[in-house]
Amino acid sequence: MPSESLSSLGPALRTHGLRMRYGQGTGLVNALDGVELEVARGETLAVMGPSGSGKSTLLHLLGGLERPSEGEVWLAGRRIDGLGEKALARLRRQAVGFVFQAFHLMDELTAEENVELPALLAGMSPRAARRRAGELLDRVGLAGRAGHLPSALSGGERQRVAVARALSNEPLVVLADEPTGNLDSAATADVLRLLDSLRETGQTLVIVTHDARVAAIADRLISMRDGSFVEETRLTRGGGRLSELAGLEG
Amino acid sequence: MGRILLICRLALRDLRRRPGEAALLLLATTAATATLTIALALNGVTGQPFQSTRAATAGPDVVASLAWPGQSEDPADLAGLEALASAPGVAAHSGPYPYTQAVVEANGVTVRAWTQGRGAEAAAVDQPALVEGGWVADGGAVLEASFAQAIGVDAGDAITLGGRSFRVAGVAVTAAADPYPKVCLAPCWFGVGAESRAENGPPRTRPRPERGPPSGPPEEPSFWIGQGGLVWVTEADARGLATRPGSLAYVMNLKLTDPAAAPAFVRAHMPEAESMLFPVAWQDILYGHARVAEWKQTALLGGSWMLGLLALASIAVLVGGRMADQLRRVGLLKAVGGTPGLVAAVLLAQHLAVALVAAAAGLLAGRLVAPLLAEPGIGLIGRADPGPLTLPVAGLVTALALGVAGVATFLPAVRAARTSTVRALADLPRPPRRAGWLIAVSARLPVPLLLGLRWAARRPRRAVLGVAAIAVTVTGIVAALATDARRYAEKAPGDDPRTALGQVLSLVVVMLVAQAVVNAVCVIWAATLEARRSSALARALGATPGQISAGLSAAQVLPALGGALLGIAGGIGLAEILDDDPVAVPPLWQLLAVVLGCVVVIAGLTAVPARLNARRPAGEALRTEPA
Numbered sequence: 001m002p003s004e005s006l007s008s009l010g011p012a013l014r015t016h017g018l019r020m021r022y023g024q025g026t027g028l029v030n031a032l033d034g035v036e037l038e039v040a041r042g043e044t045l046a047v048m049g050p051s052g053s054g055k056s057t058l059l060h061l062l063g064g065l066e067r068p069s070e071g072e073v074w075l076a077g078r079r080i081d082g083l084g085e086k087a088l089a090r091l092r093r094q095a096v097g098f099v100f101q102a103f104h105l106m107d108e109l110t111a112e113e114n115v116e117l118p119a120l121l122a123g124m125s126p127r128a129a130r131r132r133a134g135e136l137l138d139r140v141g142l143a144g145r146a147g148h149l150p151s152a153l154s155g156g157e158r159q160r161v162a163v164a165r166a167l168s169n170e171p172l173v174v175l176a177d178e179p180t181g182n183l184d185s186a187a188t189a190d191v192l193r194l195l196d197s198l199r200e201t202g203q204t205l206v207i208v209t210h211d212a213r214v215a216a217i218a219d220r221l222i223s224m225r226d227g228s229f230v231e232e233t234r235l236t237r238g239g240g241r242l243s244e245l246a247g248l249e250g
Numbered sequence: 251m252g253r254i255l256l257i258c259r260l261a262l263r264d265l266r267r268r269p270g271e272a273a274l275l276l277l278a279t280t281a282a283t284a285t286l287t288i289a290l291a292l293n294g295v296t297g298q299p300f301q302s303t304r305a306a307t308a309g310p311d312v313v314a315s316l317a318w319p320g321q322s323e324d325p326a327d328l329a330g331l332e333a334l335a336s337a338p339g340v341a342a343h344s345g346p347y348p349y350t351q352a353v354v355e356a357n358g359v360t361v362r363a364w365t366q367g368r369g370a371e372a373a374a375v376d377q378p379a380l381v382e383g384g385w386v387a388d389g390g391a392v393l394e395a396s397f398a399q400a401i402g403v404d405a406g407d408a409i410t411l412g413g414r415s416f417r418v419a420g421v422a423v424t425a426a427a428d429p430y431p432k433v434c435l436a437p438c439w440f441g442v443g444a445e446s447r448a449e450n451g452p453p454r455t456r457p458r459p460e461r462g463p464p465s466g467p468p469e470e471p472s473f474w475i476g477q478g479g480l481v482w483v484t485e486a487d488a489r490g491l492a493t494r495p496g497s498l499a500y501v502m503n504l505k506l507t508d509p510a511a512a513p514a515f516v517r518a519h520m521p522e523a524e525s526m527l528f529p530v531a532w533q534d535i536l537y538g539h540a541r542v543a544e545w546k547q548t549a550l551l552g553g554s555w556m557l558g559l560l561a562l563a564s565i566a567v568l569v570g571g572r573m574a575d576q577l578r579r580v581g582l583l584k585a586v587g588g589t590p591g592l593v594a595a596v597l598l599a600q601h602l603a604v605a606l607v608a609a610a611a612g613l614l615a616g617r618l619v620a621p622l623l624a625e626p627g628i629g630l631i632g633r634a635d636p637g638p639l640t641l642p643v644a645g646l647v648t649a650l651a652l653g654v655a656g657v658a659t660f661l662p663a664v665r666a667a668r669t670s671t672v673r674a675l676a677d678l679p680r681p682p683r684r685a686g687w688l689i690a691v692s693a694r695l696p697v698p699l700l701l702g703l704r705w706a707a708r709r710p711r712r713a714v715l716g717v718a719a720i721a722v723t724v725t726g727i728v729a730a731l732a733t734d735a736r737r738y739a740e741k742a743p744g745d746d747p748r749t750a751l752g753q754v755l756s757l758v759v760v761m762l763v764a765q766a767v768v769n770a771v772c773v774i775w776a777a778t779l780e781a782r783r784s785s786a787l788a789r790a791l792g793a794t795p796g797q798i799s800a801g802l803s804a805a806q807v808l809p810a811l812g813g814a815l816l817g818i819a820g821g822i823g824l825a826e827i828l829d830d831d832p833v834a835v836p837p838l839w840q841l842l843a844v845v846l847g848c849v850v851v852i853a854g855l856t857a858v859p860a861r862l863n864a865r866r867p868a869g870e871a872l873r874t875e876p877a
């Protein structure tokens with residue numbers, strides 16, 4: 001689990017008065033407008049909302065890929081909105097795993113080379129990184145595809161490789177931006193099953209999605225509009241959900 | 251007609267969309283065309299002053315000199331030399347004149363000079379034309395002009411000649427000898443007194459003595475072989491300066507009925523071994539004068555070809571770097587009904603337009619600079635005029651520019667035109683090459699090298715272009731250094747006129763470096779643009795901005811280092827090919843400085859975009875682009 005420097009108490013993520021503006025003058029866009037959020041450790045949060053409502057922006061701020069115009073972001077009990085790029089990079093290495101809609105795999109690297117990359121960037125030995133990549137690919141059900149290039153994998157398989165890569169450094173949180181946005185329903189079901197299994201192991205997850213079926217695996221669902229939260233629903237765990245998932249494949 | 255207009259409009263709009271890139275293209279191509287213009291303008295420049303000097307001095311067609319006649323210490327037996335005067339084909343002659351070697355001391359310079367005795371009356375053949383002062387008198391010497399300039403004396407100055415005081419009576423030009431320090435009368439032979447080159451003009455054949463000079467103790471030879479100037483004195487002074495009978499030799503100047511037949515005449519009268527008779531044709535002397543100019547021209551021609559290659563590499567990189575962006579435009583054009591031909595034509599038209607402007611700019615710049623490099627040959631009269639810009643020169647320069655642009659654009663244009671519309675609109679990047687071994691090796695390296703090597707390996711063709719560009723540049727620089735090293739290794743006392751070559755070499759080196767910088771900017775621009783997404787991704791995965799910057803720099807510096815090492819070998823090889831004398835390898839510190847310079851310049855050039863890249867929020871590049 002994450003290194004000692006990160007507190008093991010309190011929420012995994014917290015924001016206060018988070019605002020993000022792009023452009024200026026008449027072109028000014030309030031992408032985020034005073035967002036208050038708390039994500040507990042081990043919680044799975046789904047964020048839904050129409051296009052342009054600020055979901056990706058929120059995710060980027062949570063992962064320290066961008067810095068907010070105003071407000072606070074706390075990751076593992078540490079305030080990160082004022083950190084320098086270098087400190088942010090270190091933090092991402094330890095505490096954050098990203099999954100993108102467009103997969104963003106390095107297309108000249110095989111599945112296993114993609115998965116081991118974050119570990120190599122974090123200074124793990126090549127041998128240990130390779131072993132860990134093998135385990136993770138096994139976990140996402142792609143042990144047999146380790147040597148394939150992304151171009152030889154299906155969309156669903158690519159996204160599962162991306163999830164394995166996000167887990168490479170055992171991050172505190174996994175931030176997924178429309179992980180099924182580019183997938184058909186069979187592939188969506190594969191990825192969903194994988195995310196659900198992560199949830200069950202206690203991985204903290206924030207998933208941005210358009211897809212109600214994806215949102216259904218979450219503990220909590222937040223709806224956004226024009227940069228603000230408009231609705232929050234706590235989902236109950238029911239026996240119906242997995243069977244519902246199974247129904248996707250039919 | 252409408253179609254051509256459409257192509258031109260589209261091409262123009264595309265150029266305007268990217269002024270910086272158009273400027274880079276223009277710069278790269280102009281450097282090449284300007285250098286070629288200069289090189290072509292200097293072609294044959296020395297010919298004119300030599301011919302006017304020949305006319306003004308009744309220049310000889312053949313100069314025959316004779317040392318140690320009869321291989322004895324007896325006073326000269328001139329029969330062999332005098333027989334030449336009545337040989338068939340000889341129309342007139344002057345001499346034989348006695349000469350010896352004497353040491354000249356003036357202005358702190360000490361140098362040997364061939365000292366020729368002349369009468370007061372004008373000679374029928376080879377009467378040196380005074381450019382300063384008067385003709386020889388007892389105690390008054392006349393110095394050949396290039397020699398006088400090199401040691402910095404004028405008419406009226408006092409010099410020491412063979413240990414005696416002389417007054418400089420005058421300074422004169424002649425068409426009967428090479429310029430200082432290559433003056434060479436018998437005894438004078440290959441590799442020491444002068445160069446010979448089989449491809450250019452008839453080779454100079456020099457009798458090679460089977461044994462050493464017959465006279466004088468070893469520590470005081472009658473003649474020294476090597477560099478020297480030319481001085482005229484009275485016959486009495488010349489004889490007086492000869493320390494022993496064996497150190498006196500004779501020269502005769504011949505006019506032939508057919509000057510063009512001089513080389514044949516020389517071949518026919520080349521003596522048997524043992525004899526120290528040494529005939530030289532005027533064409534050889536012209537070659538000696540032309541050599542300085544020819545060096546310049548070789549340097550410039552070689553330089554312009556290298557600059558052309560660099561321009562080719564720059565354009566190829568620019569075009570390649572634009573492919574992703576271009577592909578989308580190609581898709582758009584095709585989606586609205588443009589044919590593949592139209593698409594290719596638009597791309598070609600843009601680059602050809604830039605090439606035409608570059609040709610014009612290069613011709614103009616070259617025309618302005620050429621006269622500065624074509625000062626009159628030293629030791630000759632008349633101005634060396636590069637002459638007006640001829641149609642063939644303009645044509646050749648324009649052809650170079652168009653050719654470079656065409657070759658660099660043609661393949662990408664065809665490829666772009668052939669790309670399927672759907673693929674182009676989807677903006678799928680070309681599938682990258684994968685070098686498995688490099689990926690495996692780089693996994694063991696520090697993060698910046700890991701990233702840098704993988705980036706460099708993603709686009710092997712561009713890496714090769716980068717390596718090639720640096721290799722060509724360093725080849726040019728090292729060849730220039732090697733030439734320079736040799737020039738200084740055998741530099742003659744005083745102001746060696748051949749050091750004028752230094753200017754040209756510096757010019758070529760400066761142009762090469764400028765061009766290489768343009769090329770590096772192109773490569774770095776393309777690489778940084780392309781690495782935007784993968785560097786953002788690396789940051790999302792935990793690489794620090796510092797590691798990203800260092801990685802982007804490493805991706806350029808490593809190929810540059812390889813190119814620089816290749817270039818050192820290439821440069822020494824090129825100097826070897828261009829020069830018939832053995833090359834001098836430039837000193838190690840110079841070679842190290844070149845390699846280090848390359849690395850520092852490339853690292854410096856990369857640092858700026860790499861830093862800018864690292865400063866932008868990583869999220870931006872990862873937002874929308876589909877994989």
Ligand SMILES: Nc1ncnc2c1ncn2[C@@H]1O[C@H](COP(=O)(O)OP(=O)(O)OP(=O)(O)O)[C@@H](O)[C@H]1O
Pocket residue numbers: 022023029030031049050051052053054055056057058870
């Ligand atoms: N770099 C930028 N410059 C200007 N405006 C931006 C920038 N990035 C995002 N925006 C704007 O911010 C708002 C929120 O964008 P964001 O990408 O977060 O929306 P989203 O909810 O993820 O939408 P989608 O569901 O389409 O992905 C949008 O109006 C977008 O146009």
Ligand SMILES: [Mg+2]
Pocket residue numbers: 055056057177
């Ligand atoms: Mg989004």
